[in-house]
Each structure stands twice: as C-alpha cells, then as structure tokens.
Amino acid sequence: MTARFEMERLEADVAIVGGGIVGGSAALFLTRMGFKVALLERDWCGAKASGVNYGGVRRQGRPPEQLPLSQRSHAIWGRLPELVGIDGEYVRSGHLKLARNEADLASLVAYNKKVETFGLGLEIIAGEAFRARYPALGDRAVGGSLCPEDGHANPRLVSPAFARAAAKAGAVVREQTAVDHVERTGNGFLLRCTSVGGDALEVRSRILLNCSGAWSGRLAESFGEPVPLSSAHPCMAVTEPLPRFLDVNIGVEGGGVYGRQVERGNVVVGGGRGFALDADRARPARNAVLTLMGEAVDLFPQLRHAHVIRTWTGVEGYTPDRNPIIGPSATTPGLFHAFGFSGAGFQIGPAVGEALAELVRDGHSSAPLDTFSITRFAKADPALSVAAPAGH
Amino acid sequence: MPLLQRVAEKSRRAVPFVLDGRPCEALEGDTILTALLTNGEQLRRSEFSGQPRAGFCLMGACQDCWVRLEDGRRLRACSNFIEPGMHVVTGAQP
Amino acid sequence: MTDTPVHPPIIVGAGPAGVRTAETLVAAGLRPLVIDEAARWGGQIYRQPPEGFHRPKRALYGFEAGKADALHRAMAGILPAVDYRPRSLVWNIESGALDVTPNDGLKGGRSETVPFSHLILAPGATDRVLPFPGWTTPGVFTLGGSQVALKFQGCAVGSRVLFLGTGPLLYLVAYQYAKAGATVAGVLDTSGFADHARAVPGMLRDPGTFAKGVYYVGWLRAHGVPVHSGVRPVRVEGDGRVEALVWRRNGAEQRTVCDAVAFGLGLRPETQLADLAGCRFRFDAMDRAWVPERSAAGRTSVAGVYVAGDGAGIAGADAAEMAGERAALALLEDLGRPVDSARATLLEQKLAASARFRRALTDAFPFPADWAASVPDDTPVCRCEEVSAGTLRKAARDGEAAEINRLKALTRVGMGRCQGRMCGAASAELLAQALGTGPDAVGRLRSQPPVKPLPFSAGILDEEKAS
Numbered sequence: 031m032t033a034r035f036e037m038e039r040l041e042a043d044v045a046i047v048g049g050g051i052v053g054g055s056a057a058l059f060l061t062r063m064g065f066k067v068a069l070l071e072r073d074w075c076g077a078k079a080s081g082v083n084y085g086g087v088r089r090q091g092r093p094p095e096q097l098p099l100s101q102r103s104h105a106i107w108g109r110l111p112e113l114v115g116i117d118g119e120y121v122r123s124g125h126l127k128l129a130r131n132e133a134d135l136a137s138l139v140a141y142n143k144k145v146e147t148f149g150l151g152l153e154i155i156a157g158e159a160f161r162a163r164y165p166a167l168g169d170r171a172v173g174g175s176l177c178p179e180d181g182h183a184n185p186r187l188v189s190p191a192f193a194r195a196a197a198k199a200g201a202v203v204r205e206q207t208a209v210d211h212v213e214r215t216g217n218g219f220l221l222r223c224t225s226v227g228g229d230a231l232e233v234r235s236r237i238l239l240n241c242s243g244a245w246s247g248r249l250a251e252s253f254g255e256p257v258p259l260s261s262a263h264p265c266m267a268v269t270e271p272l273p274r275f276l277d278v279n280i281g282v283e284g285g286g287v288y289g290r291q292v293e294r295g296n297v298v299v300g301g302g303r304g305f306a307l308d309a310d311r312a313r314p315a316r317n318a319v320l321t322l323m324g325e326a327v328d329l330f331p332q333l334r335h336a337h338v339i340r341t342w343t344g345v346e347g348y349t350p351d352r353n354p355i356i357g358p359s360a361t362t363p364g365l366f367h368a369f370g371f372s373g374a375g376f377q378i379g380p381a382v383g384e385a386l387a388e389l390v391r392d393g394h395s396s397a398p399l400d401t402f403s404i405t406r407f408a409k410a411d412p413a414l415s416v417a418a419p420a421g422h
Numbered sequence: 423m424p425l426l427q428r429v430a431e432k433s434r435r436a437v438p439f440v441l442d443g444r445p446c447e448a449l450e451g452d453t454i455l456t457a458l459l460t461n462g463e464q465l466r467r468s469e470f471s472g473q474p475r476a477g478f479c480l481m482g483a484c485q486d487c488w489v490r491l492e493d494g495r496r497l498r499a500c501s502n503f504i505e506p507g508m509h510v511v512t513g514a515q516p
Numbered sequence: 517m518t519d520t521p522v523h524p525p526i527i528v529g530a531g532p533a534g535v536r537t538a539e540t541l542v543a544a545g546l547r548p549l550v551i552d553e554a555a556r557w558g559g560q561i562y563r564q565p566p567e568g569f570h571r572p573k574r575a576l577y578g579f580e581a582g583k584a585d586a587l588h589r590a591m592a593g594i595l596p597a598v599d600y601r602p603r604s605l606v607w608n609i610e611s612g613a614l615d616v617t618p619n620d621g622l623k624g625g626r627s628e629t630v631p632f633s634h635l636i637l638a639p640g641a642t643d644r645v646l647p648f649p650g651w652t653t654p655g656v657f658t659l660g661g662s663q664v665a666l667k668f669q670g671c672a673v674g675s676r677v678l679f680l681g682t683g684p685l686l687y688l689v690a691y692q693y694a695k696a697g698a699t700v701a702g703v704l705d706t707s708g709f710a711d712h713a714r715a716v717p718g719m720l721r722d723p724g725t726f727a728k729g730v731y732y733v734g735w736l737r738a739h740g741v742p743v744h745s746g747v748r749p750v751r752v753e754g755d756g757r758v759e760a761l762v763w764r765r766n767g768a769e770q771r772t773v774c775d776a777v778a779f780g781l782g783l784r785p786e787t788q789l790a791d792l793a794g795c796r797f798r799f800d801a802m803d804r805a806w807v808p809e810r811s812a813a814g815r816t817s818v819a820g821v822y823v824a825g826d827g828a829g830i831a832g833a834d835a836a837e838m839a840g841e842r843a844a845l846a847l848l849e850d851l852g853r854p855v856d857s858a859r860a861t862l863l864e865q866k867l868a869a870s871a872r873f874r875r876a877l878t879d880a881f882p883f884p885a886d887w888a889a890s891v892p893d894d895t896p897v898c899r900c901e902e903v904s905a906g907t908l909r910k911a912a913r914d915g916e917a918a919e920i921n922r923l924k925a926l927t928r929v930g931m932g933r934c935q936g937r938m939c940g941a942a943s944a945e946l947l948a949q950a951l952g953t954g955p956d957a958v959g960r961l962r963s964q965p966p967v968k969p970l971p972f973s974a975g976i977l978d979e980e981k982a983s
Contacts (some may be wrong), residue, residue, distance in 0.1 A: 074922050081925065186925045194916065270488070270496075270933055270969065271469040295469055305611075314965065316610050320627055323975025335494045337969035339933050423675070425655055425757065425776070429696045431569050431670030451566035456669045463757050464654050470902045474756050476654030478899065478938070480661030480668075481560055482553055482619075483642040483786075485933035485969065486899055497621035498969075500664075501553070503566070505622070 037230045040202060042068035044390055045221055045235035047209050047249060049075030051185075051376060052368045053241035054192030055106075055383025057201045058113065063391055067201040068233050069193060070223055072208040072245075076189030079243050080376065082344035084266055084288065084300040085185045086279055087377045088125045089150055090177035091141070095353065095401040096378060097148040102397055103381035104179065110188070113380075114195040118188035119293065124278040125180030126164070128171035128329075129156075134283040138175040150177050166275045170329055175283075182279045182290045185376055192380070207231060212238065212249060214362055237390050238365045244347035245309075246355075246369035250404065254361040257407050258350050259370055263304035263312035263343040265322055270339050271295030275332045287325040297333065299326040304343035314341040348372040349407075356382055356402035358389065366390070367404055425476055426459040439508040440492075448504045455480065455487050455499035458510060465489050465499050466512055521633045524549050524599065525847055526614065528606050528789060529638035531559015532833045533825025533840035535591045537636050540844035542597045544853055549599040549630070551606055553619045557591045559640055559825075560660060561833045564588065565668050576667050578692060579728055583833070607966035609635075609792040615965070617974050624973035634820045634847050637789050637808075638840060641826035643780035644805075646887050646942045647897045647905065650752025651779070659780030663689045672698035674776025678761050679703045680749055682881040683782040684725075687732040690741065690778075700741045701774040704763055706781065706884045708746040718876025721869065742772075748890065752777065781883060784941055786827045791963035793821050799956040802878050803830050805941065806960040812864045814843030815850075822847060835870040838863050888945035897946065898939040900932020908943055912950035919959040923947055933969055936961045 044060050046053045049071030057069040069075070087107055089100040111117050129135035135156060142152045155163055156173025164174075197203040206226040213220050219238040223231040240249045247259040276291040287301040302318030319341050327333045349355065349370040359365035366389055368382050375382075385395040434449040441461055448457030455477050458465055464474035465487050477487035480500045487499040492509035525541055527534045530552035541548045550557075556564040562577065562584040577584040601616070608615035613631040618624065643658035650656070657665070657673045659681055665671045672693060678701040679690040686705060694700045719726040737743055750762040750769060760773045790808040791797070796817035797806045807829040814822045822843040825836035842863040845855045891897070893906025907927050917923040920930075920943065929943045930936030936943075944955040951958065 074919070077922065077925065190916070190926065313610070316608055316613075316615050316627075316629060316965075319608075319965070320974060320976045323970075323972050324977040325975075327972040327975055328977055333972050335490075335496050335972075337496065337933075337971050338966060339969050340931065340935065340964050341966065342964055423775075426665060426669075426671040426673060427675050427698065428670055429666070429672050429698055430571055430575075431565070433570075434568060451568050451669075453669065456665070456671055460671065468652075468902060471896075473652060474654050475652065475899075476757075477657070478652075478661060479642055479658045480664040481642060482968070483934065484658075484899065484938045486938075488933070495621065496971075500661075501619065502621045 037232070040068050040231065040233045042066045042202065042233060042235045044068070044237040044239060045219060045233050046070065046239040046241055047212075047221070048240070048242035048246070049193045049203065049205065050078060050080035050241060050243055051076065051189040051192055051379035052080070052382050052386075053239065054189065054196060055380040056239055056241060056368070056386040057196035057203070057383075058192055058199060059384045059387035060390060061196050061199040061201040063387055065390065067196065068235065069196060069201055069203045070207050070209050070221065070233065071193070071203070071205045074190065074205050075193035075203065076185075076191070079344045079346040080189035080379065081185050082266070082342055083185050083346070083373075083376050084264065085182045085290065085298060085376065086125070086281075086288065087120060087183050088177070088180045088279065088281070089377065090125050090127055090152060090175065090180055091281065092374065093353065094145055094148070097145060097150070099381045099385065099397045100378050101148060102384065103378050106380040106384065107377070114188070114191035116187060116191050118183045118191060120181065120183035120188065121293070122179050122181040123290070125177045125281065126174045126278045127281045127283055128167070128174045129283050130171050132172060135173045138283055142175060151179060152177055166332065168331065176278070180279065184292070192383070204231065212252060214253075218364060236364060239386055240365065240367045241369060243369055244345045246347060246367065250367060253359055253365055255359060255404055255408065257355060257370065257404060259347045261306065261345050262348050262373070263306065263314075263345060264300055264373055265302040265304050265314040265318040265341065265343050266298060266300045267314070267319060267322055267326075267338045267341045269297045269333065269336045272297060272332070272336055276330065280329070282329070287322060287329055289326060289330060297330070297336070301325060306345070310345065312343045312345050314343045346371070346373050354382070354402055355404045356385065357399045357404065360403075360405045360408065424460050425463050426456060428460060437504050437506050439504055439506065439510065441510050442512055452504045453500055454489060454497060454502050454504050454508075454510065457504035458489065458499060458512065462512070464512060521851060523631050523633045525634040525636065526551065526630065526632045527636045527638060528614070529559065529640055529825065529827065530554065530557035530591065530600075530602070531638060531640050531825060531836065532562065532587055533638035533836040534559070534636070535587050536837045536840035537638060537824060537844040538598050539590050539594055540841045541847065542594045544848050547597060547599065549601065551601045551604045551614070551616060553603065553605055555603050557602070558584065558588060560664065562587050563664060563668050565670075569670065571670070578695075580833070587837070605968055606789060607968060607970050609789055617970065621971070624971050626976070627970075627974040632820070634822075634850070635793065636822045636824060636840075636843050636847065637793070637827060638823070638825040638836070639786040639789055639827040641783040641785050641830055642937060644782050644784040644941050645779060645938060646781060646884070646945070647891055647895050648749040648751065649892055649895050650754070652896060652899055653752045653754055653758050654756065655754070655758030655776045656752060657776065657778055659685050659689050659778050662778035663692065666692060666696055672696065672776075673778060674758070674774065675699060676701045676774045677776045677778055678772055678774035679778045680706075680747070680761065680763075681780040682706045682884070683780065684729055684877065684881070685780060687729060687736065690736055691732040694736065694739060694741060700736070702742040702744065702772050703736060704747040704749075705743070705745040706747055707881045711882055712745070712880050715876045715880030718873065718879060721876065722873040725873070748884070748887070782881065783826060783830045785829055788935070788963040788967040790816065790821070790823055790827070792965060792967070794818050795821060795823070797960055800829055801956070802875060804883050804955055812867065813846035813860070814839055815846055820850070831867075831870060831874055835867055835874070838867050838870070842867065888942070888949040891946070897942050898929045898932060900934050901928040903927050903929040903939075905946055908946045909950050912947050917947065918951060920944055920947060920961050921959060924961065930961055935964065935967065
C-alpha cells in the first residue's frame with residue numbers, strides 16, 4: 031500500500047473507550063475535575079445502546095444494591111440542563127409498575143418493603159383507588175406501585191449530550207475512531223486507534239476506562255479478565271402522535287410490555303427481543319414486534335386504532351446476574367471497567383460516570399461498588415480467570 | 423370552494439357520507455381524499471403546528487392524508503375508498 | 517438440471533416491471549405470487565381507475581395508451597396463472613420471508629409471514645421533492661399525485677393549477693390537465709433553456725420520446741399557457757390554501773395567481789425493501805440517490821433477490837418493462853431453467869441504450885443543486901415531524917451531525933410516518949451543503965420496519981399464538 035495516512039499522538043490523564051452515557055458522563059465529570067481526557071468512540075457518541083434504549087429513567091424495580099448509585103443519578107438527572115445544556119425531554123412523570131393479579135401486587139408490596147430505607151417514595155395503589163386515579167388503565171391491572179419522581183427522557187438526545195458537554199468542557203472527543211489495540215506500558219496505557227477515514231491515532235494515558243457497552247468484553251479479556259457477557263436486543267416501537275392518555279411511565283410486574291407517551295403524543299412501547307445482523311447491528315424480530323403490538327394494545331386499548339410507524343433495537347451487554355460490572359480491574363492497575371448494564375444503564379449511567387471519576391481522583395468512590403466487582407465472575411467460574419497476555 | 427375539481431367521470435352513483443357532522447355526497451369509486459376535498463379544503467391538521475393539511479402525493483407514500491372516522495378508526499385517505507354512511511372527522515383531535 | 521423452487525417466486529409491485537416479470541415467469545411454467553399495494557395492476561404510470569369509470573385509455577394515457585393497454589392485457593391474461601394479492605403491503609423482510617398485511621384501512625387484519633427463495637422487487641418510485649416556503653399548504657401536491665387525481669379520480673387538484681419543477685412529467689401532466697379541460701396557470705421549469713439545448717443530441721437517441729416532449733411544450737405554448745424555464749420558487753401565498761405562487765427568474769420576482777401547485781423534481785426510487793432484504797447499495801450520481809447494486813440482469817448482492825424498474829434506479833416505464841423481463845430471465849437462469857439467451861442479451865442492450873437516453877434527460881432536466889442553500893431556515897423540511905431547514909443546518913453547523921442517520925437521531929428528520937420518503941433527499945442535500953460536501957458523502961438513511969405505518973390490528977397475543 032502506498033497510501034499515507036496521518037499519524038496523530040495524544041497524551042491524556044484518562045483514556046475512555048466508549049462514548050455512551052457512561053463514558054460520556056465520566057468524561058464530563060473528569061474534565062470538570064481538571065483531568066485531561068481523551069474519549070474514543072467507534073461510532074457516534076451515544077449512538078449505540080445508550081441512545082436507542084426505551085428511555086425509562088427509573089429507580090423502581092432495581093435491586094437494592096443498585097439503589098445508592100441510582101439515587102445519586104436521580105440527583106444528577108435533576109440538574110441535567112445545567113450539566114449538558116439540554117433538557118433531553120426529561121420529565122419526572124412517575125413510574126407506575128402494574129400488577130395484573132394479586133400475586134404480582136403482593137410482590138410489589140414486598141419490593142416496597144425491601145427498599146423502604148432508600149427513600150424512593152414508593153406508593154402502593156390498588157382497587158378502587160387505583161381505578162379512580164388511572165381510569166385510562168381501566169381494568170387492566172388490580173393495582174400498582176408508583177414511584178412519583180421516576181420518569182422518562184429521550185435517549186437519542188440525552189446520551190450524545192454528555193460527550194458533547196465533555197468536549198465543550200475541554201475533553202478530546204474522537205468519534206468514528208476505533209480502538210484496535212490496547213497495551214499496558216511502563217506507567218500507563220497505549221491505545222492504537224484508526225478513524226473511519228483511515229487516519230491513525232495513538233493515545234497514551236495513565237488511566238484507562240472501559241465503557242464500551244456490549245463490546246467491553248474484548249478489552250477486559252485482553253487484560254486477563256474475561257467476563258460472561260452476552261448481547262441482547264430489546265425491541266422498541268413507536269406510534270404516530272396520539273391524543274394524550276398516558277402521563278406516567280408504565281412497567282408491568284413480572285416483565286412483558288412497557289410504555290410511555292412523549293410530550294408530542296407518540297407512544298413508545300418496548301418488549302421482546304430482536305436479532306443480531308452482525309456483531310455491531312441488530313434488528314427487531316417480526317414475532318417480537320407483532321407480539322409487542324398485541325400486548326401493548328391489550329394493555330392500552332387506546333392504541334386500538336393506532337399505527338406503529340417505526341421499530342428499532344440496539345446491542346446491549348448482559349451479565350448473568352443482570353448487575354453491571356463497575357470498578358477497578360483485578361489484573362491491571364489504572365484500568366477501570368463500567369459495562370454490562372443489562373438493559374438498565376440509562377438512568378444509572380450518569381452516576382456511574384461520576385463514580386468512575388471519583389475512583390480515578392480518590393482511588394475510591396463514595397458510592398458502594400463492591401457488588402459490581404469484575405472479580406465476582408472469576409470466583410464463580412475459575413475457568414474464566416485464566417490470565418491472558420495483555421494487549422495481544 | 424372545494425380543493426379538488428371534478429373534470430371527468432361525473433356520472434357515477436352518489437355516495438352519501440358525513441363530513442365533520444355535515445351530510446355530504448361523494449361518488450362511487452372516490453377515495454376518501456377525493457370525497458373530502460371535493461367537499462372541503464382540508465383533511466387534517468398537523469399534530470404539531472396545527473396547520474391544515476390536504477394530502478400531497480396521493481399514492482400512499484407521504485402519509486400526509488391520514489383521517490379519522492367518528493368511531494376512532496384511522497385511514498389513509500388516498501388509498502381507501504369512501505363508503506355510504508361513513509362519518510369522517512378532519513379537525514385536530516381533542 | 518432444473519430446480520423447482522420450494523416457494524413460488526414472489527414479485528413485489530404490479531407496475532410495468534412487476535407485470536412483465538410475472539408474464540415471463542408464467543411463460544416458463546412457474547406460478548409467481550404478485551403482491552401489490554394498489555387495488556388494480558398497472559403501477560403509478562399505468563394506474564387503472566376504479567371499477568365503473570368510463571374514460572377510454574386514450575383519454576387516460578394519451579400517447580402511451582397502447583403501452584398501457586398492452587400491459588393491462590398482459591396481466592389480465594396471466595391472472596389465472598399467478599397468485600395475485602392486490603391491496604397488500606409488504607412491511608418487512610426478515611430472514612428469507614416477507615411480512616404482509618392488508619393495505620386496506622377498513623378491513624385491517626393480521627400480518628402474514630410469507631417465505632421466499634426468489635424475490636423480485638419492483639416497488640417503483642415517487643416524486644422527488646425539495647421544500648420551499650408554503651409547500652405544506654393545502655393545494656400543493658406532487659406532480660405524480662396531480663396526475664393520479666386526474667387519471668384515477670377524474671379530478672383536477674385545483675381550478676387554476678400551476679406546474680412547478682422539472683423533468684418530462686412536468687410538461688406531460690400540464691398537457692394532460694389542459695386537455696382534460698382544467699385551467700393551467702403556467703409551467704415553471706427549474707431547469708434552464710441552456711440545459712435543454714445542451715441535451716438535444718442525447719435526447720435524439722430516442723426521437724419518439726423527444727418528439728412527444730417537444731409536442732407537449734409546443735401545444736401548451738400554442739394554447740396560451742405561460743411556460744418559463746430557469747425558475748426557483750420563492751413562496752406559496754395563502755392562508756389555509758394556495759392563493760398564489762411567488763417565484764424568481766433572473767433575479768426578478770413574479771407572482772402567479774393559482775389555487776393549486778403541482779410540484780416535482782423528477783423521481784426517487786423506493787428502496788426500503790431492498791435495504792431490509794440486505795442488498796448492498798451504491799450512490800447513483802444521476803439519481804442523486806442511493807440505489808441497490810445490481811447487475812445488468814437485475815441481480816442484487818443477495819442471492820435470490822432481484823430488482824427491476826424505477827425502484828432499482830430511475831429509468832422510466834419502457835425500461836421497467838424490459839428490466840422486469842430481464843430479471844425474470846435471470847431468476848430462471850438461476851433455477852437452472854433454459855432461457856432464450858439472445859433475448860436476454862437484446863434486453864440488456866436495449867436497457868443500456870435506454871440508460872444513455874436517460875442520461876440526456878438528466879442533462880435536460882438537471883437537479884437544482886443550488887436549492888438547498890436557498891431554503892429559508894423556517895421552512896419545514898420534514899412534513900411529518902415539522903423539522904425546519906434551520907434545525908438541520910444548526911445540527912450540521914454545530915458539529916453534532918455529520919451523517920444523515922445521526923441527523924435523524926438528533927433532529928427527528930425522517931422519523932415520522934413517511935420514514936424519510938418526502939424529506940430524505942432534501943435533508944441529505946441540506947446536510948451536504950452545510951458541510952460543504954456532496955450528498956454522496958453524508959451516508960444513507962437506514963430503513964426500519966415497518967416501511968409504512970402498521971396498524972395495531974396486525975399484532976398478536978400470546979394466547980392466540982398458543983391456540
């Protein structure tokens with residue numbers, strides 16, 4: 031080959047791989063703390079799972095171990111415009127988890143009790159009171175649990191805004207830039223990258239954050255800590271604009287369909303799984319879409335005469351215990367992971383970014399992260415802890 | 423004055439229907455779009471700006487001509503035919 | 517050795533390309549499934565009026581009446597030998613199967629999954645449009661739509677119709693309107709006289725078509741219809757309906773009183789299904805659009821998937837008929853059946869000649885590449901979501917969007933009911949202009965199912981699946 035491409039070299043305190051809501055918010059908080067940050071994104075920032083998820087901003091339903099972080103995130107979401115410059119269509123509409131039978135209502139009551147010390151403000155509503163308060167939901171549920179301060183937002187707008195705000199604050203943000211190779215050097219890391227245009231970039235940093243979502247496994251594995259991460263593709267569909275009938279973000283105990291109506295009138299519903307086209311792309315599956323539509327219209331009769339105008343999915347990383355991996359590497363000093371949010375990273379993402387920034391600055395975070403240690407999988411399966419050479 | 427002007431095929435059988443509560447007449451074989459725009463000036467209002475719309479491509483591509491029946495059904499006016507007794511509503515939806 | 521396919525070949529679209537495809541497959545002893553959105557075959561150009569209309573074909577199709585009639589008869593003749601599903605919408609393609617729902621809003625109905633081994637996509641084209649102030653006002657229709665109103669419904673889109681845009685359809689539809697007794701307020705061509713003159717030698721490759729074009733213009737002028745070239749629209753005037761169009765030529769503004777504007781800048785191919793089928797695309801400089809890659813025979817990059825007609829790149833109705841037949845022969849070849857290879861070669865030669873003529877047409881009626889720069893910021897580009905030109909420019913200027921799908925994600929352009937059919941070309945042009953590049957360098961809008969709005973009545977419940 032005779033083509034000559036530019037070779038650029040960058041020095042940073044912190045290199046972040048992945049410009050989703052976690053990497054973007056880490057970049058923002060670190061930059062605000064005065065660190066020199068290089069954020070590297072293979073696609074566009076916030077274009078993958080962070081930007082194409084359902085848009086629920088929800089604490090309710092999370093396992094208790096996630097709630098300290100989730101509560102911190104709740105506070106961060108409260109000052110979104112100040113942080114990222116847009117409101118991102120974020121509304122504290124409330125999140126109502128429906129119980130379609132008495133057993134499900136009992137499990138909502140049990141959850142309520144289990145998390146009462148966290149101060150989510152949950153409220154169980156059932157029977158006549160439920161029907162009076164949510165006439166639009168008719169007889170579709172026997173009751174529900176409302177988290178009044180939960181809500182929803184537009185992920186297409188919010189997630190890219192974190193990386194953009196980081197860039198504005200002084201971070202170097204490189205989109206369309208793939209990290210091909212990472213290795214530990216004497217006092218830090220060397221990242222070799224290639225832009226879509228073919229230009230080479232070398233980044234040297236003291237700290238490395240692995241925030242690359244469903245693709246994080248490769249980087250972790252290259253530092254000798256493989257994780258049983260799998261990809262899945264939650265299905266989403268949106269209707270044409272409809273008269274407002276739903277002013278609360280709806281989930282259903284036990285899973286199934288979820289739905290919200292945005293200010294413009296479109297109803298977003300989610301449920302079921304899509305399929306992978308290749309390692310990077312996925313598409314909603316016909317059966318998932320048709321089932322989602324059937325379940326949605328069963329739950330919301332208001333959709334009876336409506337149309338779906340678009341469906342989509344994304345590529346999201348799932349862990350076996352559905353809890354994320356957040357914290358320092360067990361093999362490599364200076365490396366931190368934050369991935370595997372298992373379909374629930376949007377709300378919690380900004381606090382994870384903040385916690386990563388604290389880890390980098392202080393060596394520890396004020397939020398408890400032990401549950402999310404990458405070592406939990408090594409303990410569970412010794413076969414996975416076999417060390418691989420770094421940066422092969 | 424109605425938007426569309428009939429210039430041919432005027433001897434078809436009349437089809438009575440109701441447009442925004444007003445009894446109207448179309449001709450057999452009219453699309454809902456033709457039935458409405460030979461009796462009026464618009465099909466719907468934009469959900470966002472509230473501005474009137476009257477269709478655009480007439481071949482099922484632009485999706486600008488969705489109308490509602492009184493019973494809540496939604497139809498693309500250019501690709502569905504008027505039927506006797508249909509109640510069509512064109513205003514912004516409450 | 518010949519293969520008998522497990523599934524019948526499927527043809528999507530029953531216009532000139534689809535009908536000739538079906539005819540060729542039937543002649544070879546196959547029984548294709550023909551799926552079409554319309555109630556009757558013919559496509560847009562040879563669209564048939566509903567049952568009970570009486571005008572002769574000469575009145576409906578003018579000089580093309582013979583071709584229209586031949587195509588209608590061809591399909592009528594093979595009806596017993598095909599499975600014909602009119603008023604049916606293919607809303608998705610996934611893993612070797614189509615998803616089909618009734619294209620009938622009153623009936624609605626479930627979605628059916630139809631597997632295929634061989635698929636010919638002939639979905640046709642719609643008008644290419646660019647926004648200008650007031651273009652969403654009732655009374656502004658596409659050129660093709662204006663022709664549909666006349667042909668399919670016996671209606672003019674107004675009592676004084678102004679024709680605006682470029683391409684052979686502009687003069688044809690104006691002529692058809694005038695012949696039908698409608699008042700034509702004028703024909704405003706965005707291409708210039710010099711463009712037309714420069715293209716004459718190339719146009720003479722098809723003297724018949726060229727002569728027809730000259731005839732329409734001459735007839736219109738002779739009947740007192742003002743015809744202007746080198747025009748740019750300034751704005752539609754009128755509150756709630758069209759009252760006049762203000763336009764500019766050589767720097768001077770003029771105003772034409774009218775109550776309808778028929779508007780189109782050539783055609784754009786319907787390519788969503790080819791995209792969902794996984795076909796590779798290329799940017800076609802002549803169409804200024806992304807089209808599925810295809811061989812001269814109509815094969816795409818996906819084995820068993822073929823494209824023909826304007827949906828594969830704009831070439832016109834005559835070429836569509838030939839491309840449909842050629843793609844059917846390719847399909848038969850791929851099944852190992854004997855085909856008339858001399859016929860196949862002849863068709864390819866004729867298609868190549870037709871492409872040369874088409875190039876001359878593009879020279880004569882060039883895309884107004886300067887338009888994007890001149891659209892005022894407050895003009896809506898996306899009719900569905902009402903996203904303005906200024907919003908798109910701002911996203912490009914602020915460095916937030918350097919690619920069309922990114923622009924869609926950040927601004928909602930192309931996210932509405934029409935899925936970018938009406939705003940896709942304009943937003944690519946605006947983005948390219950703002951970035952100082954060409955529309956080929958800003959990416960291709962990815963298709964997402966459903967390709968058209970899908971009623972919830974298509975949905976299924978678990979209990980039903982189980983039963």
